[in-house]
Amino acid sequence: MQTTDATGWETAVLDGGPADGVRMRVVDRPRVIQVTYPCEVEAATAGLHAEAVYVYRRDHRVTSQPLRYGYDVASP
Structure with a gap:
C-alpha cells in the first residue's frame, strides 16, 4: 500500500483540541x-506578541493516509 505521493507528502488530520478536523500535508511523518x-x-x-501553543502527537497505530495526530492536553 502506497502511503506517500511522488513528492513525499502525506495527508494528516488533527483530532481533538482547538484544531480538531484540520487536514494538512506533512513530510517524514513528524512525531x-x-x-x-x-x-x-x-x-x-x-x-510584543503572544501565542497559545497546542501540541498534537502522531498516532503510531495509523499507518496509512490520512495520518492521525491527537491533541495532547498535557502539553506544553
Missing part, C-alpha cells in the same frame, strides 16, 4: 505538530 493561535495583548508594546 509532533505544534499549532499556535495569536492572543491579544492588552498593553500595546512595540514588537
